[in-house]
Amino acid sequence: MLPFGFDYYRPKSLEEAVTRFQQADQSLKEPMYFSGATEFLTLGRINQVYTEAAIDLKGLSEGKIIQFDQGYLVLGANLTLTEIEEANVFPLLTSTSKEIADHTARGKITLGGNICGQIFYREAVLPLLLADSQMVMVGPEGIKVKPIHEIFHERLLLQRGEYLIQVATESRYLDAPFISIKRRQQWETGYPLITIAALIMENKLRVAISGLCPFPFRSKEMEGALNNLEVSPQERIQNALASIPGPILHDVEGSSDYRLFVLENLLVDVCEALKFGERE
Amino acid sequence: MKLHTIHLNVNDEEQKVTVRSGDTLLYTIREQLGLTGAKPGCLNGDCGACTIQVDGWPMKSCLMMAVEAEGKQITTIEGLNNTPIQEAFVHHFAFQCGYCTPGFIMNGHSLIEKKPDADDSTIKEWLESNICRCTSYIEIEKAIKFILDKNKPTS
Numbered sequence: 001m002l003p004f005g006f007d008y009y010r011p012k013s014l015e016e017a018v019t020r021f022q023q024a025d026q027s028l029k030e031p032m033y034f035s036g037a038t039e040f041l042t043l044g045r046i047n048q049v050y051t052e053a054a055i056d057l058k059g060l061s062e063g064k065i066i067q068f069d070q071g072y073l074v075l076g077a078n079l080t081l082t083e084i085e086e087a088n089v090f091p092l093l094t095s096t097s098k099e100i101a102d103h104t105a106r107g108k109i110t111l112g113g114n115i116c117g118q119i120f121y122r123e124a125v126l127p128l129l130l131a132d133s134q135m136v137m138v139g140p141e142g143i144k145v146k147p148i149h150e151i152f153h154e155r156l157l158l159q160r161g162e163y164l165i166q167v168a169t170e171s172r173y174l175d176a177p178f179i180s181i182k183r184r185q186q187w188e189t190g191y192p193l194i195t196i197a198a199l200i201m202e203n204k205l206r207v208a209i210s211g212l213c214p215f216p217f218r219s220k221e222m223e224g225a226l227n228n229l230e231v232s233p234q235e236r237i238q239n240a241l242a243s244i245p246g247p248i249l250h251d252v253e254g255s256s257d258y259r260l261f262v263l264e265n266l267l268v269d270v271c272e273a274l275k276f277g278e279r280e
Numbered sequence: 281m282k283l284h285t286i287h288l289n290v291n292d293e294e295q296k297v298t299v300r301s302g303d304t305l306l307y308t309i310r311e312q313l314g315l316t317g318a319k320p321g322c323l324n325g326d327c328g329a330c331t332i333q334v335d336g337w338p339m340k341s342c343l344m345m346a347v348e349a350e351g352k353q354i355t356t357i358e359g360l361n362n363t364p365i366q367e368a369f370v371h372h373f374a375f376q377c378g379y380c381t382p383g384f385i386m387n388g389h390s391l392i393e394k395k396p397d398a399d400d401s402t403i404k405e406w407l408e409s410n411i412c413r414c415t416s417y418i419e420i421e422k423a424i425k426f427i428l429d430k431n432k433p434t435s
Binding site for chain 2 (some may be wrong): 007044102105
């Protein structure tokens with residue numbers, strides 16, 4: 001139960017959602033969008049999230065679609081992770097999503113909510129980073145479509161009043177060889193130590209990582225090192241580790257040294273599983 | 281105080297309730313409807329003691345606001361009536377203190393309905409959503425497998 005009161009809206013159209021946000025913003029109600037609302041509830045109950053106007057996007061039909069259109073798979077941002085798993089149209093996304101939270105919670109957590117959430121793991125974005133997906137957003141200026149690499153840097157860079165409604169991924173990425181591995185401190189539930197997703201496209205290895213730095217990322221420099229087949233596999237991995245694009249987390253889930261150790265082994269596992277860079 | 285009067289369908293009965301926008305479904309079904317089978321545990325979506333069914337799928341009722349539940353079919357443990365999974369829990373001694381039991385039963389009941397061909401990994405994946413501090417996990421798994429096996433058509 002949340003300790004604060006707020007206006008609750010469930011708009012039925014894209015425009016209504018934006019209008020509700022703008023009206024509440026003008027009234028200084030600190031409006032916020034949500035869809036699954038799991039983070040809203042868990043952070044709100046400990047006063048880490050506050051709003052006087054909550055705009056629930058679940059009623060937007062555009063956010064619930066799963067369809068193939070002109071060579072793209074379009075997924076609504078309001079799909080729950082369970083709905084994505086059940087449809088299994090993007091196996092790498094299924095594989096990564098299946099490790100987020102737990103099965104029952106995934107019936108409430110949405111794709112958009114995970115990507116836009118405050119909790120920094122945001123693992124559902126990893127497959128989209130690897131597949132150069134397009135992000136479809138709605139805001140005061142209408143509908144915008146932007147490549148994920150333009151709009152996602154540590155987090156989705158939404159303008160005030162904007163929300164994510166769909167993601168579109170070229171079909172050629174859907175059946176590319178892939179692997180997704182999540183390592184936790186212990187057992188099989190709980191927050192991740194590190195999650196890594198990888199796929200091979202045009203004979204190049206792509207990797208995206210969550211839980212290593214305080215944001216999920218895909219690093220061109222790390223991939224450059226991993227794809228330099230002129231040097232030994234061990235050297236490639238060491239060069240990749242030297243190119244990590246941010247501070248390494250050091251917290252109760254694991255020290256920074258331990259995270260580096262886990263990542264090194266994960267990179268070995270990824271290359272072995274995908275048979276990448278094996279010498280003849 | 282932001283109040284909403286909403287209609288909830290709980291255990292096939294229409295219920296009219298007035299709720300705060302921030303009231304969880306768990307709070308509403310326990311405190312307003314008197315259905316205390318769903319248990320408050322962590323209140324943070326971790327333990328599964330408050331699991332109910334929403335539109336046939338398991339749902340942690342602490343992770344849903346009552347205002348989100350309008351138009352959904354809600355089933356609580358009180359809505360089950362001598363279902364096979366309830367009998368199997370008794371038969372297999374699948375509980376000790378019993379606090380987590382309604383949540384496990386609602387999750388298991390959903391699993392049996394949604395995934396009648398569930399393999400071991402699916403059963404494990406679903407059951408990881410609930411915690412039993414008395415560690416009755418083996419007996420709970422046995423009870424669920426017993427029903428899944430029983431429901432399989434004989435050739």
